[in-house]
Amino acid sequence: NAGVTQTPKFQVLKTGQSMTLQCAQDMNHEYMSWYRQDPGMGLRLIHYSVGAGITDQGEVPNGYNVSRSTTEDFPLRLLSAAPSQTSVYFCASSYGLAGGRVAGELFFGEGSRLTVL
């Protein structure tokens, strides 16, 4: 069982460069989300999606774009990286209400550590 897979695990960027963090899940989950984790601030929600073709903003969306063309994939794009985006990024997925399960129980990837110089 692969679960939630994130790539790359580590990345170093220069200010102004762009990149995409990949996230894929093989559990047929409706809900997917991206968080960033910074010391003393817990996990903050960047963007989330409740199904293919549907995305919405979380607590800290500025500087990030997402799309959801398939149920399995939810990439996070940084169009012009800034040092303030240095963080550990986590992708998470969850069952939707249609499956009769509890929404909100999240399954996490192992994280992607991004450094912007």
Next chain:
Amino acid sequence: AQSVTQLGSHVSVSEGALVLLRCNYSSSVPPYLFWYVQYPNQGLQLLLKYTSAATLVKGINGFEAEFKKSETSFHLTKPSAHMSDAAEYFCAVTHTGGFKTIFGAGTRLFVKA
């Protein structure tokens, strides 16, 4: 709007002592509440969850939490700490109709021999 407050960014206990990690939430609708644990250089794992059934919830590794609506609290406890419990613990809230899960800032638990 939902929010979560975890009291104490660091908690230190001796091995065998009681563990108490505090969490208070704010939610305008009935909440689902969660505790997650994160070991170094890993993602988060679900420890336990409250989903409006029993107010006392038992999780993995001997942890439990009690939902107290009147106090808007969901504190995590374990009767006897083990060295392997050293990790960071996160309280989280979502609501019955939603998908946005909001996390607290986390509490790092240290266990002394």
